Amino acid sequence: MIGENNAVVLLHETLNKIIASEFENIPSDFGADFEHPKHENQGDISTNAAMRLAKILKTNPKIIAEKIIAALNSNDTLKNSGYIEKIELANPGFINIFLAGKFFAGAVNDVLNQNNNYGALNLGNNKKVQVEFVSANPTGPLHIGHGRGAAVGDVVARVLKFTGWDVQREYYINDAGLQMENLGRSTRARYFELLGHDFEIPENGYKGEYLKDIAQEIINKYGEKFLNVPENESVAFFRDYAGNKILDGIKKDLKEFRIEFDKYFVESYLHENNLINSAMKFLKENNYAYEADGALWFKSTDFDDDKDRVLIRANGVSTYFAADVAYHKNKFDRGFARVIDVWGADHHGYIARVKAGIKATGNDPEKFDVLLIQLVNLLRGGEAVNMSTRSGEFVELNEVVNEVGTDATRFFFLTRRSDSQLDFDLEIAKEQTSNNPVYYIQYAYARISGVLREFENRGKILPDNNFEIPAEIFNNKDARLLVELLTKYPDEIKNASENLAPHVLTGYLINLAGAFHAFYNTNVILNEPDEKISLGRLNIIRAVKIVIGSCLELLGVNAPERM
RNA sequence: GCGCCCGUAGCUCAGUGGAUAGAGCGUUAGCCUCCGGAGCUGAAGGCCGUGAGUUCAAAUCUCAUCGGGCGCGCCA
Numbered sequence: 219m220i221g222e223n224n225a226v227v228l229l230h231e232t233l234n235k236i237i238a239s240e241f242e243n244i245p246s247d248f249g250a251d252f253e254h255p256k257h258e259n260q261g262d263i264s265t266n267a268a269m270r271l272a273k274i275l276k277t278n279p280k281i282i283a284e285k286i287i288a289a290l291n292s293n294d295t296l297k298n299s300g301y302i303e304k305i306e307l308a309n310p311g312f313i314n315i316f317l318a319g320k321f322f323a324g325a326v327n328d329v330l331n332q333n334n335n336y337g338a339l340n341l342g343n344n345k346k347v348q349v350e351f352v353s354a355n356p357t358g359p360l361h362i363g364h365g366r367g368a369a370v371g372d373v374v375a376r377v378l379k380f381t382g383w384d385v386q387r388e389y390y391i392n393d394a395g396l397q398m399e400n401l402g403r404s405t406r407a408r409y410f411e412l413l414g415h416d417f418e419i420p421e422n423g424y425k426g427e428y429l430k431d432i433a434q435e436i437i438n439k440y441g442e443k444f445l446n447v448p449e450n451e452s453v454a455f456f457r458d459y460a461g462n463k464i465l466d467g468i469k470k471d472l473k474e475f476r477i478e479f480d481k482y483f484v485e486s487y488l489h490e491n492n493l494i495n496s497a498m499k500f501l502k503e504n505n506y507a508y509e510a511d512g513a514l515w516f517k518s519t520d521f522d523d524d525k526d527r528v529l530i531r532a533n534g535v536s537t538y539f540a541a542d543v544a545y546h547k548n549k550f551d552r553g554f555a556r557v558i559d560v561w562g563a564d565h566h567g568y569i570a571r572v573k574a575g576i577k578a579t580g581n582d583p584e585k586f587d588v589l590l591i592q593l594v595n596l597l598r599g600g601e602a603v604n605m606s607t608r609s610g611e612f613v614e615l616n617e618v619v620n621e622v623g624t625d626a627t628r629f630f631f632l633t634r635r636s637d638s639q640l641d642f643d644l645e646i647a648k649e650q651t652s653n654n655p656v657y658y659i660q661y662a663y664a665r666i667s668g669v670l671r672e673f674e675n676r677g678k679i680l681p682d683n684n685f686e687i688p689a690e691i692f693n694n695k696d697a698r699l700l701v702e703l704l705t706k707y708p709d710e711i712k713n714a715s716e717n718l719a720p721h722v723l724t725g726y727l728i729n730l731a732g733a734f735h736a737f738y739n740t741n742v743i744l745n746e747p748d749e750k751i752s753l754g755r756l757n758i759i760r761a762v763k764i765v766i767g768s769c770l771e772l773l774g775v776n777a778p779e780r781m
Numbered sequence: 782g783c784g785c786c787c788g789u790a791g792c793u794c795a796g797u798g799g800a801u802a803g804a805g806c807g808u809u810a811g812c813c814u815c816c817g818g819a820g821c822u823g824a825a826g827g828c829c830g831u832g833a834g835u836u837c838a839a840a841u842c843u844c845a846u847c848g849g850g851c852g853c854g855c856c857a
Contacts, residue, residue: 257801266799269837279837310837312800355857397857422856513855524784524853531855538857566785567852590786592850600792633805634794637786639850641793646806651819653806661819668817676816717797725795728804735820744816781819 224328226252226705229263229315232296236289237267241282244274254702258695261306261314262321262702268311279311287313319689322701323754329704329761330683334768337707341715342383346553349375351560352472352479353390356465357401358426361612363562365475366640367591368615369631369774371560372477373720374589376772381715386554387479390545393461394485395538400424401464402457406449408433409456413442432460471616475624476774488544494536497544497579498529506578516543521574543575550581558718563590563637589718590637597643622647625775629656632720632773655728659766660778662731665738666763667779673744673756680756687754696737701758703730707765711772720773727769734762 233250250267268283275282287305290313296302301321306314329336351371354364371387379385392398404424410417412433419425436444436459444452472478488494498514501507506517512532516539519526529540549557561568566588573583596603596613603613619627626647633655634640652658673680692698707726714722743759746752770777 251799253799255800256803260800264800266838269799272837308800310800392857395857511855515855528855533855535855537855563786564851565857570784592786638794639787643793654819655805657819658805661817665817665820672816713797719797721795725804732804732821736822738816739812739818739821742816746816781817 224325224705226263228295228299228301232293233265233267233286233290236286236293237271240285240289241271241275244271248274254706255312255314260308260312262317262698263315264308265313265315266311268313272311280307280309283307283311283313319692322692322698323687323689325701325705326687326758326761327684329764330757333764334771336764337711337768338380338382339708339712339715340382341712342378342381344382344384345555346386347378347383347556347558348386348388348549348552348554349378349558349560350388350390350549352468352477353560354468355392355395355397356461356468357397357424358464359428360468360471360615362594362596362615362618362642363591363612365615365618365627366594366631366636367560367562368472368475368477369628370589370591370636370720373632373723373773374558374560374718376774377711377715377718377720377723380772381711383556386481388481388483389479390483390485391465392485392538392541394489394541396422398457398461399453401429401460402453402455403449405429405433405436405456405460406444406453409436409444412437413445415445428464429460432463435463471614471619475615475619475628483545485541485545488541488548493548494540494544497547498536498540501529501543501578504578516571516575516578518571518574518578521577523570523574527571539571539575542572543579546572546576546586547579547581550576550579550585556585556587558587558589560589560591563592566590587718592637592639594631595639595641597641597645599645600643603644618642618644625660626654626656628773629724629775633724635719635721655724656775657781659727659731659770660776661781662734663763663766663770663777664779664781666734666759666766669743669759670756670763676744680760681753683757685753685757687757688750691741691751691754691758694737694741696733696740697755697758700730700733700737700762703733704761704765707769723769723773727766727773730762730766730769734759734766 230250230252237244237248237250248270250265252263252265255261255264268279268286271277271282272279284307287307290296290305299321301318301324303316303318306316308314349371352360352364352368354360360368375385375387400420400423403420407417407419407423408429412430436456444455498507501516502514506520507529508515508517513528514530515526516529517526527539528537529543530536546557559572569588572588573586576583576586596618615627622644630642630647631640646654647656648654650657670680692701703726710722710726714720737758741755743752743755746755767777
């Protein structure tokens with residue numbers, strides 16, 4: 219919620235009112251865009267409304283701008299606020315608004331009063347949204363690729379919650395497929411190996427060392443009793459034992475990575491409750507599926523897909539895709555107004571057919587978003603870390619977390635758009651210098667905390683949230699810039715939420731921390747002789763602390779009082 | 782061949798039609814009698830892959846083209 223004495227909102231509303239009353243024949247959905255100009259001589263807020271209106275009204279934009287400016291200048295609400303210093307017209311029709319120190323002082327009061335709610339928005343109207351992420355099959359430990367998806371999914375969920383959505387986090391497990399079957403056979407092979415018998419790991423089996431540990435555990439618990447059981451009879455046991463064990467490990471790794479799910483959804487649920495069959499039946503009845511070559515095909519070409527897709531193979535076994543059609547139908551049946559899937563980027567070819575499936579089963583594909591997560595290139599001091607897929611030995615998420623910590627790992631995973639590749643340098647992530655943005659930001663937070671501690675050590679009492687900050691403080695450009703960034707926080711949240719883009723927040727934090735450090739270097743706080751100036755600056759850094767803390771919380775990164 | 786993503790400073794990348802395209806790293810010149818120097822300030826560095834088009838306005842939209850990645854299975 220943006221504070222009522224926020225000049226941005228005041229201006230926005232007033233300007234739109236003026237446009238509505240001064241000009242005719244304007245589309246009802248016309249709303250002026252505001253932005254923070256890059257250059258000091260362009261004011262603090264500017265709008266291109268006159269240029270956009272020029273097109274509609276077929277009039278010179280400068281004439282329109284002059285009319286708007288005159289109306290703004292004579293507006294009583296704006297005059298009484300004392301927030302506006304002056305309004306200028308710039309070519310070819312920009313309206314540049316210069317704000318007074320009083321505005322910035324008021325903005326700081328807003329942050330302090332709203333505290334942890336500052337920046338929270340109601341974009342979702344408490345509608346239900348599901349974020350499904352990670353969803354790695356429990357056939358092996360999570361690798362760093364999963365970790366990036368985990369961080370992105372988790373932060374998207376946090377941001378959606380902060381912007382008024384009712385969020386559910388879900389992890390989907392394909393426990394019914396061939397992969398799990400392979401896991402069972404691979405574990406059984408290791409069991410035989412450890413007991414000194416002939417063994418053969420299946421062609422598409424899992425060769426990782428972790429299965430030896432699990433096989434050893436089985437030997438310790440159950441001895442040699444499975445040596446004489448035929449493979450087809452014992453594979454289910456090995457599959458379930460290994461799968462559960464690995465899933466426990468995944469949950470443990472996720473917990474250490476500060477990620478918890480509301481629900482683990484298993485594919486077998488779809489089979490047991492006949493949901494796949496009923497979805498297939500629905501498609502057939504509506505003429506969206508047909509039989510050919512002994513298989514059942516989905517007519518996805520009717521829904522903008524490249525080609526039709528097999529749902530049930532000639533051998534009678536349903537495909538992964540058939541389960542996904544039923545699964546996504548089930549998601550919407552569960553009442554989600556919106557469904558978000560986080561996938562590895564190599565699955566992008568799959569989007570069109572899942573959307574087709576959603577549409578064919580009677581739901582709106584517009585309510586479905588896929589976030590694609592690109593590769594992570596792991597580096598150490600600039601050199602690529604060998605990640606050969608030869609034996610499935612990706613670097614495990616857990617190894618990275620153990621080496622550089624959860625905070626740095628999460629933060630680095632979130633510094634780039636999720637659909638572009640990411641270079642992750644372990645040495646930089648471990649560094650405790652300004653080279654490392656995590657420490658740079660955490661240091662700003664700890665530094666503010668340190669100043670506040672020192673203030674109290676001197677036996678002083680914190681100023682009230684509504685303490686009137688002397689406007690002259692904002693004659694300093696570092697102070698202006700810092701508070702201007704605070705006023706942008708709700709916009710950044712909105713941007714991150716609407717575009718499902720966590721990297722917006724990491725970028726914002728780096729800027730905010732930088733602006734704070736610059737401010738700190740040029741503005742003496744505790745040792746400032748003028749008491750009111752000192753307290754005013756103190757309240758500014760208290761507000762900065764709130765926003766850094768809030769944003770770090772959204773990223774799931776710790777905000778330390780001391781370092 | 783068809784489809785999707787990406788080409789922006791030496792490197793890694795921001796930039797959802799606006800003014801003089803930004804940040805970090807790297808290079809380089811400076812700032813500690815002072816609240817946390819784990820910090821700050823400055824400089825150098827760009828035909829935004831290329832060519833057309835739409836627009837008052839294009840890194841951003843359209844088309845073409847060249848480079849890089851990925852996907853196109855009765856696999857998951």
